Amino acid sequence: MxxxxxxxxxxxxxxxxxxxxxxxxxxxxxxxxxxxxxxxxxxxxxxxxxxxxxxxxxxxxxxxxxxxxxxxxxxxxxxxxxxxxxxxxxxxxxxxxxxxxxxxxxxxxxxxxxxxxxxxxxAASAQTASTAVEDLAVRAGDTLLVHAAAGGVGTVAVQLAAALGATVVGTASPRNHDYLRALGAVPVAYGDGLVERVRAVAPAGVTAVLDCAGRGSLDSSAPLLARSGRMGTVVDFDRADAVGALKISTRRSAERLGALTDLCARGALRxxxxxxxxxxxxxxxxxxxxxxxxxxxxxxxxx
Ligand SMILES: NC(=O)c1ccc[n+]([C@@H]2O[C@H](COP(=O)([O-])OP(=O)(O)OC[C@H]3O[C@@H](n4cnc5c(N)ncnc54)[C@H](OP(=O)(O)O)[C@@H]3O)[C@@H](O)[C@H]2O)c1
CATH class of the missing domain: 3.90.180.10 (Medium-chain alcohol dehydrogenases, catalytic domain)
Incomplete structure (x- = not known):
């Protein structure tokens, strides 16, 4: 072959x-x-x-x-x-x-x-996103900040979190902001001034952070996180311990994948x-x- x-x-x-x-x-x-x-x-x-x-x-x-x-x-x-x-x-x-x-x-x-x-x-990115949303215990009432929200993992994480009733703020370059809105996230540009831009759309800060970008995203998110907030990364395992973030690794199973494909079949995940x-x-x-x-x-x- x-x-x-x-x-x-x-x-x-x-x-x-x-x-x-x-x-x-x-x-x-x-x-x-x-x-x-x-x-x-x-x-x-x-x-x-x-x-x-x-x-x-x-x-x-x-x-x-x-x-x-x-x-x-x-x-x-x-x-x-x-x-x-x-x-x-x-x-x-x-x-x-x-x-x-x-x-x-x-x-x-x-x-x-x-x-x-x-x-x-x-199967790969969707199961990573599902694992992350589960490990961060995302629920209704949360405000979740997703870094690299327009990528393979972020795209699914945004939709799963929004379906659970969370308010989702996603980072991406401006060309992807309409895309993020369509997924159910409030878009913000990454880079200098990120904290102020997130505060502008989430004045009370965020209750959870999912880092799919690395590149200092954990550190730049820390000032935004509520006292009892949860932070996790699928990328920056070197920095995770220092900032109290979960190191999230994909857990794959036919059950998890089947649940995700069911959402696709019902038009609830794209x-x-x-x-x-x-x-x-x-x-x-x-x-x-x-x-x-x-x-x-x-x-x-x-x-
Ligand atoms: N731990 C695990 O089990 C596990 C599993 C799967 C993946 N991962 C890791 O998770 C990460 C994400 O994977 P992926 O497949 O989603 O990657 P990807 O699809 O290649 O990510 C591309 C996205 O990253 C965004 N981006 C680039 N620079 C950014 C920045 N500084 N801040 C915010 N967003 C930025 C881009 O948005 P713009 O074009 O708008 O800039 C683009 O949409 C990778 O590092 C991957 O290795 C880990």
Whole structure:
């Protein structure tokens, strides 16, 4: 099969379309013919050399953590997803390829209304956002400040928090402010003067902060946080302890993913794919993510 994989660590140019053996479904697994996959900053970090547990042990190494596609092979004892099932799910460092093999615990049915690109780019960031909203115990009456609200994680976090009844203030550059309003957030520009701009829209300060941006966001948020407020970061683990922020790591499960896809099916959660690249241009997908300014998600279209 073809895979957009790497034979060495480095810049986007090391991503190549390679022929590698097509994986076979083992016991409890299905093989999925991938239609689309997501890409996120983590994939770029792995490409640059971030060590990961799991994934291919030697070069060539595959990349990509989430996918959507059609089941084309069912391993012994794997139940619930016969050949032809349309699914989406996650699989560590394997998804930018024509086929992926996964345990059935890592897939859910793809809602028919979900475009393939959005479905492929859903499982990783959406589950991070869901974990973060849960860990911060966001609830009605909260005022939640989300940094990098227009990104892959922020886009879903804003919508989940707003649906819970929180007032959401989101940081983004001005070109994304209408986008944030449409998601249900009050937009503010990041950078110098952030504290004053947030105070202008939330005079009593905020009761929770979700940092999806890093770059000093935890420190700049601290003066805005109510005494009993909660702060969490999915990025800046080095700074978290010093400012009393939770270090939030994604917890993935079919139950969590299924709940999120149900929201999509009901029209209560939407995913914006701002750029999509074919598998043979996966390097350009890496470049798009590495601008640091992708809106919503970047997808890789496989078939
Ligand atoms: N801990 C975990 O388990 C976990 C899981 C997933 C992701 N992550 C991490 O979470 C972070 C966010 O991931 P992501 O996929 O959402 O990233 P992303 O989609 O690549 O983020 C892009 C967004 O960041 C915004 N942005 C850029 N600079 C900013 C700044 N200084 N302040 C506020 N917003 C800024 C951009 O908005 P503008 O274009 O408007 O500037 C853009 O919309 C990454 O660092 C990722 O590695 C952690």
């Amino acid at each position: 073809k895979a957009a994989a790497i034979n060495s660590h480095g810049g986007p140019e090391v991503v190549e379309l390679l022929d590698i053996p097509t994986p076979q479904a083992g016991p409890g697994q299905v093989r999925v013919r991938v239609r689309a996959a997501g890409i996120q900053p983590f994939d770029c970090a792995v490409r640059r050399g971030l060590p990961v547990r799991g994934g291919d042990p030697d070069f060539p190494k595959r990349i990509g953590n989430d996918f959507a596609g059609v089941v084309d092979q069912v391993g012994e004892g794997a139940e619930g997803f016969p050949v032809g099932s349309e699914v989406l799910g996650w699989c560590l460092m394997a998804c930018h390829a024509e086929y992926v093999v996964v345990p059935t615990e890592q897939i859910v049915a793809k809602p028919a209304m979900m475009p393939w690109e959005a479905a492929g780019a859903f 995913i914006e794919v701002s750029a999509a690249f074919p598998l043979d241009r996966a390097a350009d997908a890496h470049r798009a993510v590495e601008t640091g300014h992708a809106r919503g998600k970047v997808a890789i279209v496989v078939a």
